[in-house]
Amino acid sequence: MCRIFGFNGKNRETLERMSEVLAPGGPDDYGFFESEAFSLGHRRLSIIDLSSHAKQPMKFDNLVISYNGEVYNYNEIKNELSEYSFSTTSDTEIILKALHKWGLEAVHKFHGMFAIALWDKSTQKLTLIRDRAGVKPLYYYFDGKTFIFASELKALILHPKFNKNLDIRASSLYFQLGFVPGKHAIFQNTFKLLPGHYLLFDGKSVVTKEYWKLPQKKLAISxxxxxxxxxxxxxxxxxxxxxxxxxxxxxxxxxxxxxxxxxxxxxxxxxxxxxxxxxxxxxxxxxxxxxxxxxxxxxxxxxxxxxxxxxxxxxxxxxxxxxxxxxxxxxxxxxxxxxxxxxxxxxxxxxxxxxxxxGYPLNFKNQKRFFFYKMLRFLRPFLRKKRKYMATKSFWEYKLALRYRIYPDELQEEFLLDVLECDELLECMFLFDFHYxxxxxxxxxxxxxxxxxxxxxxxxxxxxxxxxxxxxxxxxxxxxxxxxxxxxxxxxxxxAKLPKQGFSVPIKYWLRNELKEQVLDLLHTPSAIDSIVKKDTIIKEFLRSGKRTNAIWLMYMFRLWEERYMQ
Known part of the structure; x- marks a missing residue:
């Protein structure tokens, strides 16, 4: 487990600044690769092969790798690489030589979690690869000229050519769901590489492709x-x-x-x-x-x-x-x-x-309620808040309505989440839960x-x-x-018969007691929220009824983030 980062061009000061901010994720060691075309960085948390020989970025022939994660079956893959010699006992060296032998096809052999950056010195091309489920994060920025990638956004924004402009669509989706979903990121020209995808950067353009997807067919099995x-x-x-x-x-x-x-x-x-x-x-x-x-x-x-x-x-x-x-x-x-x-x-x-x-009981509860709300869709103009969006014949829209914390009509501009294809309501719910x-x-x-x-x-x-x-x-x-x-x-x-239980944090209690004054003071200060959310409407409802604590919490967490990252 580590942290990785890099950008096109050469700038040692920027590499060191990005390395420093990512140090908690890799406190044991760090390293850089620099060339006029591209630079790579790595922060190491030593888990497999604790020696300095496994330091990254690691080079072999024309390839340089900076890698975050673990490929657990690396010794099995090593058995298929008998023509190669190895100087470490690390999974990094095996991944590197697997990519050298099989190219991108090697990823289909990997069992694990990974975010991989691979620079090819001979072709002057970068490849980024993210694991199938998205366990390891990987962000990138591209404005047509400057390309930057890192495990965390806090490293991206340190690059001198990064423009820290808020992405309104990503912000809107955050307020609806409580997190920034899919490929979107909170800043413009910034993206997440999706799980099960790889990215190719040739110095001029970015192409992303899917290498893995969920199976479509069901098994005939007892x-x-x-x-x-x-x-x-x-x-x-x-x-x-x-x-x-x-x-x-x-x-x-x-x-x-x-x-x-x-x-x-x-x-x-x-x-x-x-x-x-x-x-x-x-x-x-x-x-x-x-x-x-x-x-x-x-x-x-x-x-x-x-x-x-x-x-x-x-x-x-x-x-x-x-x-x-x-x-x-x-x-x-x-x-x-x-x-x-x-x-x-x-x-x-x-x-x-x-x-x-x-494992989420609400999915099954809401499955039973769907047909009732479907019958109400002709009354949508007269329904309010969540019910207005639940009254639909679309499985996908119904699932999203169940997730809304701030409703689309409470946003200054409505943005909808990318649709996943599904033919049954439970399938839609399971797909949302997995992909988002x-x-x-x-x-x-x-x-x-x-x-x-x-x-x-x-x-x-x-x-x-x-x-x-x-x-x-x-x-x-x-x-x-x-x-x-x-x-x-x-x-x-x-x-075995225990009900589903999560760790319950008493947000409603906090917002109505210890945090109330502090939160409202912060929300009343000028903020980017004002151009995204109809904030005053939600605050008035909260003060009148004590409801809408989820919406208040999302705005509060946005303000705390904004004070740290938008100053």
Whole structure:
């Protein structure tokens, strides 16, 4: 796990500034490659081959690589590279020589999470590659002349030719969803390379192409066969994510996903588990995790905090997330990452299971409500707020309406999210959860909070074989994580029937109490929000009824971000 960056041209001072701001994600070492045509940089968090021989950027023949992530099956790939000699035990050298032998086709052999920058000195071309699920971030800026890329936006904006102009469409989508989705980024001429895509830059133009997509066909398979194949794929994926030259721990929430993961891992090695909880029992959900850890015999660490601890983190969170980010669970995620880093350098996280196996109960509740709202579509002119957008015959529009925090008619200009093709409502919901919520909210949250603490997070549920299999299953098998529940029942029967639980941060309580005055003072100051959102309407409703706390929170987090990055 590392951080990567680069740009066309040569400028050592800029390389050093970009390197410095990305240092938390790679505190162990750094390196540069410079040429008149292109420069690359790398910050290293040493996980595999801890020696200086594995330093990056790494060169071989005409290729130079700067790479962030882990390819877990690197030793298997090495067996196919018998004609090459190796001077390190790192996965980086194997990836580099695989790309030398097979070109871009090599990516189909990689099991893991990765953001790869590859400079070809002979052709003077750059290739960027991002992993299939989007675990590792990769941003780029191109204005027709200047090309810059980096793992985080905070490095891009340090380039002297970066123009820091707000992208109104990206801002509008943030206010609707709570995160900046898809290829969009908060600044103009700035983009995210989409998961499962690669980019080619020849010095004059940028081309992006998709190398992987979710399967379209469903398997004809019995439920028992599906369960057994899921078990085999989980065990293979979990074993891959233990590959490391440093100790590996686990975030343990006490829910189905992390408990199943822990129950399999303890059969292979002793592990450390990490959980956080509120001191206030009204919001505390950590006790189940502690009980699970005791049953499994893990070395368990807990951190209990109160509301004040989270409130003090808000400016830090705004800085870590160099785009506006409205998911309040980033606060406890940061704290559990900080706790884990005191004991390990790598932590496994159970993210992705909900998106693969239908773990969000609201999807099923709203599936039942769809036909009622569909019948109301002729009354749309008379409906208000969310109901107005839910009254539609379009599966996609209905799903988006359920996500809206600030409604399109409360924006100064309406921008809609790129449509995903789907023929069934649940399919639309699952696709949104995977392509947008997982990639642009959940994985962004985990990546930024762990990297800020110099901790590598690994996602065992997001091996691409498991993803492809899950999305090939009949939709009926992907209800309420039944397959995972059945597998967990065999390991920890008392947990298998637990309802879905997330880490609940009491935003509504804060905004009506401790944070109220501070938030309103900040929102009343002049801001870019004024040209994007009909702010006063929302604030008046909040003051009158106490509702609209989600909308107030998004505007508040935008203002904290704006104060840090737009001054």
């Amino acid at each position: 439920y028992e066969e599906a369960k057994e194949q899921t078990r085999a794929l989980l065990q293979k994926s979990f074993a891959y994510r233990l590959v490391s030259d440093v100790e590996v721990g686990l975030f343990l929430s006490g829910g189905i996903d992390s408990s199943l993961l822990a129950s399999y891992l303890v059969k292979k090695r002793n592990i450390k588990t990490f959980t956080i909880g509120f001191k206030d029992e009204r919001f505390n959900e950590a006790k189940i995790a502690a009980q699970t850890a005791k049953i499994l015999g893990t070395k368990h660490y807990e951190l209990y905090f109160d509301v004040d601890d989270l409130l003090q983190l808000l400016p830090k969170i705004a800085e870590i997330f160099d785009e506006p980010f409205g998911d309040s669970s980033a606060l406890p995620t940061y704290l559990v990452a900080k706790l884990a880093r005191e004991h390990v350098k790598v932590a496994l996280s159970a993210d992705g299971a909900d998106e693969l196996f239908g 919520f997982l990639a642009d909210d959940v994985l962004v949250k985990v990546d930024r909070t762990t990297m800020a603490n110099s901790l590598e997070a690994r996602e065992p549920y997001l091996d691409h074989d498991l993803i492809e299999f899950a999305f090939s299953l009949p939709l009926a098998y992907r209800h309420h994580k039944q397959i995972l529940r059945d597998l967990l029942y065999e390991e920890l029967p008392h947990l």
